[in-house]
Amino acid sequence: EVQLLESGGGLVQPGGSLRLSCAASGFTFNRHAMSWVRQAPGKGLEWVSSISDSGGATYYADSVKGRFTISRDNSKNTLNVQMNSLRAEDTAIYYCARDWNYGGPLYYFDDWGQGIQVTVSS
Amino acid sequence: DIQMTQSPSSLAASVGDRVTITCRASRVFNTWLAWYQQKPEKAPRSLIYDASKLESGVPSRFSGSASGTEFTLTISSLQPEDFATYYCQQYGSFPPTFGGGTKVEIK
Numbered sequence: 279e280v281q282l283l284e285s286g287g288g289l290v291q292p293g294g295s296l297r298l299s300c301a302a303s304g305f306t307f308n309r310h311a312m313s314w315v316r317q318a319p320g321k322g323l324e325w326v327s328s329i330s331d332s333g334g335a336t337y338y339a340d341s342v343k344g345r346f347t348i349s350r351d352n353s354k355n356t357l358n359v360q361m362n363s364l365r366a367e368d369t370a371i372y373y374c375a376r377d378w379n380y381g382g383p384l385y386y387f388d389d390w391g392q393g394i395q396v397t398v399s400s
Numbered sequence: 401d402i403q404m405t406q407s408p409s410s411l412a413a414s415v416g417d418r419v420t421i422t423c424r425a426s427r428v429f430n431t432w433l434a435w436y437q438q439k440p441e442k443a444p445r446s447l448i449y450d451a452s453k454l455e456s457g458v459p460s461r462f463s464g465s466a467s468g469t470e471f472t473l474t475i476s477s478l479q480p481e482d483f484a485t486y487y488c489q490q491y492g493s494f495p496p497t498f499g500g501g502t503k504v505e506i507k
Contacts, residue, residue, distance in 0.1 A: 323498040385496035386434050390443040
């Protein structure tokens with residue numbers, strides 16, 4: 279059974295930083311691209327960032343480019359995102375999601391973590 | 401970016417009803433479209449990919465279709481566990497984009 283467990287969320291002031299992690303199990307982690315998708319309070323889903331299976335290629339939404347950095351540690355089956363220069367509009371539940379594809383991301387998400395709350399507020 | 405417009409934004413239906421949700425793309429792309437179901441306080445669950453292919457374990461009352469820029473999710477006979485919000489998402493063009501969601505409520 280695929281399991282994705284996010285951690286690292288919380289309350290941070292505008293301009294601050296936060297690092298989210300996602301521990302993966304139940305599948306061959308180093309064969310799948312992985313992504314982060316977020317959901318602002320009462321809003322819909324927004325793709326944030328993706329990373330290829332090897333970590334050699336990364337992709338970002340314009341709204342986070344230059345502020346967020348996605349990474350992965352295939353030896354620890356862990357996906358990360360370093361979030362800097364956080365803004366109020368980054369407040370959301372952040373989901374770790376497995377890409378259906380092997381290799382590079384196809385951006386179809388066939389398994390999701392339970393999500394973790396990030397709140398940016400003074 | 402491709403904009404995905406879902407309609408209706410909400411609907412009220414009864415158990416046993418046939419429900420249809422539409423997602424219209426701002427321009428043509430391939431049929432790389434997914435549908436997700438999200439229940440309150442829960443993560444999204446993938447239902448359909450490639451516009452019409454059912455994910456493993458998804459009941460056969462769910463189906464998807466495509467015609468040009470219009471994509472449809474149909475629930476043939478609504479069950480109590482189907483009351484949720486449904487999102488479409490295109491992954492045929494970068495960046496991937498989601499529709500605004502359709503909330504299916506009990507009449």
